[in-house]
Amino acid sequence: MMNALATSPRPAPPPAQPRVTRPAAAAVARTPSERACLIHLLVVDDDVAAIEYLGQLLKGFAQISFATNGEDALRLAELHRPDLVLLDVELPGMDGFEVCRRLRATRGLAELPIIFATSHVDPGIEARALSLGANDFLRKPFDDVQVLARLRTQLRAAAERTDKPEATSQSRTRILIVDDDATSIQLVRSLLADVGECHFALNSAQALSLVGELKPDLILLDIDLPDSDGFHLCKRLRADAALGQVPIMFLTQSHTLGHEARALALGGDDFVRKPFSAPVLCARVRRLVERKRSLERRQVDHDHRQISDGRVAAIVQACKDAILVVDAAGGVVMANAAACALLNVRAQPLSLRLDELLIIDALGRHCVQRASGQRVPVEVSTSTEGEGADALTVHVLRDTRERDREQALARRQTEAAATRRATASMLSYIAHEIGNPVNVIKGFAQLMQAERLSASQADKLAHILDAVGQLSGLLGDVSDVARMESGQFHVELQDVELHTLAGQACEPAAAQAAAVGMLLSAPPPAPPVRVRADARRLRQCLDNLLSNAIKYAGDGICIAVEIEARGPEVVLAVQDRGCGLSEDQLAHLYEPYNRLGRDGGAIPGTGLGLTLTRDLVQAMGGRLEVRSQPGRGCRFEILLAASQPTDNPD
Missing domain, CATH: 3.40.50.2300 (Response regulator)
Structure with a gap:
């Protein structure tokens, strides 16, 4: 039945109401699915350890930006419009409070979720942060579970503010x-x-x-x-x-x-x-x-919960540390990718119980028990949500094998350094105490040389003086090594002309070489070549290399001392054509007191010469290199910086 007015002339309809116009495409907010995969976190902290920790914990998000000062934080916030900011209080220049105040005063960033993260324990700091508009407050050191839970809460709150339907x-x-x-x-x-x-x-x-x-x-x-x-x-x-x-x-x-x-x-x-x-x-x-x-609010809450749960799930899956979620009965209900990798399983171990996966070994350490029987030591952090039968416990497991190896290596290095220092101290003491009687023996032997002796007596005295000379050289090497180990060794760098130094070293060495049937050739005359070195110590290094070549190269072998320029460096080399060294011998070449299998032979030595030579060359800013092949001899090269030429005054 029509209304009573339907058959009579109709009055003019009421004025048309303005129709609702929808926003332009550019102004429409991102859909929940789009926002879920475009989460952008801005971490503002000048603590490198905190940055590395958060970077690993939050790895897997599409975008994570870092700023180490307030100015960069404001610039990045304006540029990227992040979904959430983790903000430290103490920053160089502008502090976190001022950054928070400016963000709240910036158009488009006023509703940006901000979580303060600081090591301060003063409750007034937290009160001030919240009064400036912060959404939450975390204290260092961080707890993985707490950080993830706070992020989840703030992302959900942000979704409720920004993702509401148009209606x-x-x-x-x-x-x-x-x-x-x-x-x-x-x-x-x-x-x-x-x-x-x-x-x-x-x-x-x-x-x-x-x-x-x-x-x-x-x-x-x-x-x-x-x-x-x-x-x-x-x-x-x-x-x-x-x-x-x-x-x-x-x-x-x-x-x-x-x-x-x-x-x-x-x-x-x-x-x-x-x-x-x-x-x-x-x-x-x-x-x-x-x-x-x-009804709309309930639907929005449900959608937002799914969105934020999806975001947190993405964080959990991408987290570097293993995460296991266990129900009240001890059954595993969720394991992230890192947990599956730690357990060495391809799929989530939902059919297993926690007490089958996480055990305590005989040393009292938490360990993950793999199906193969292997036990992996872990560090465990636990948090429980809910009560009774609905309780869920989150276990964050961190593989400690790499950390344990690093700590063991650091302990061995510390112990080795302590042993070296103790050895150096002992050697220095022994060298000093033995040096006095050795000098007495040498002095009296020299006095006896002035007396009239028979040929047999003179020969025996010569042997005594030769032995005293070797012992004095050994004590000098031991003292140098001790000073090296204790850090009390110093060199005096100056311009050293190599041809002159090589000639001085080659003259006595040539006589020693000739005595055993070897030929030693010095560098030919050439223009002066100067390097930055300690002349006395460089002569000591060259003497050691020549002595080794004469001792170990073999009878009838030629030894050559060479000098050549190589870019900004100068090479002082000792080349022999003797038996050479194997790869295994080269690997142990600079170990103190290691004579590479030649202990107990007729050739005198202690195994300190090359070690000391290398350390002396390094102390002068150079390096010692060796090239050798079995049967083809050895080439030892001392590389030093060439002296800078100076202009002579007119």
Whole structure:
């Protein structure tokens, strides 16, 4: 039945209400699925250890930016618009409080979640941070589980603020009135002015064209319409998935039996007959709008929880440390990728119990028990959420094998250094104490040389003096090694002319070589070549290399001393064509007291010469290199920096 005014001339319809316009594409917020894979965290901290820790913990996010001072933090925040900021209090220049204040005053960043992270224990620091607008506060040292939980909470809160559907972001409720009675429309609009803004359609076609653009919060629907009836329109509206939970109230003059039941069966939410009571209509409208809002809030909460849970799941899966989540019965309900790798399994070990995976060994250490029987030592951090049968315990496991190896290596190095220092101290003492009687023996032997001796006595005295000379040289080497180990060794660098030094060393060495049937050749005459070195110590190094060549090269072998320029360096080399050294001998060449298998032979020596030579060359800023092949001899090269030429004054 049509309204009473339908057969009489219709008054002009009420002025058209402004239609709701949707934001331009560029202004539409990212969808939840898009935001879930575009999380951007900004970590502001000048503590390198904290940066490395957070970088590893949060690795796997699409973007993680770091700033070590306030200015860079503000610039990166403006540039990238991150989803969350982890902010230290103490920063060089601008402190964290000022950074927080400026972020809160920056357009577009005022709602940015900020978590302060600091080692301060003063409760006033936390109060000040929260008063400046911080969302949360963490203290160092960090706990993995706590950091992840706080991130989860703040990401969820941010999602609730920024990801709300368009319908709930409007401050006014939108009501669509579908009726061809202008008087009724005007009356309903005036009654619901305090509830929301009212839009109208005079027939089904107008309603269908307007509803998609308007996205109303409530539809008031008459049964009798010019081009259809309200039942048919209700059915079409309920078939539109985009309308979701929009309530439909039938508002009609119909008193036909069965109309109310049919309207509710087709998806109507309420049925009010005209004439109606104004307070009742307003109360029913408010109830339907509030019910819709409540449903939307629950849906938004559910969606946001899924979004934030997905974000946290991404963090957990990408976390470098192994994470196991265990239920109240001790069964594993979740393991991240790092946990699967630590357990050496491909799939999550959901069929196993924690006490089968995590044990304590005989040394009292926590260990992960692999299926192969291998035990991996771990460091464990535990946190429990919930109570009773619903409790979940999170175990963060960190493989300590690498750390244990590093600590063991550091202990061995410390012990070796202590042993070297103790040995050096002992050697220095022994060399000093033995040196006095050796000097006495040498002095009296020299006095005896001045006396008239038989040939046999003179030969024996020569042997004594030779032995004393070797012992004095050994004591000198031991003293030098002791000073090297104790850090008390010093060299005096100056310009040294190599041809002169080589000639001085080659003259006595040539006589020694000739005595055993060897030929020693000195560098040919050439223009002066100067290097930065300690002349006495460089002569000592060359003497050691020549002595070794004469001792070990073999009878009839030629030995050559060579000098050549090589870029900014100068090479002083000793080349022999003797038996050479094997790869295994080269690997142990500079070990003190190691004579490379020649102990106990007729050739005298202690195994200190090359070690001392290398250390002396390094002390002068150079390096000692060796090239050798078995059967082809050895080439030892001392490389030193060439002296810088100076201009002679006119």
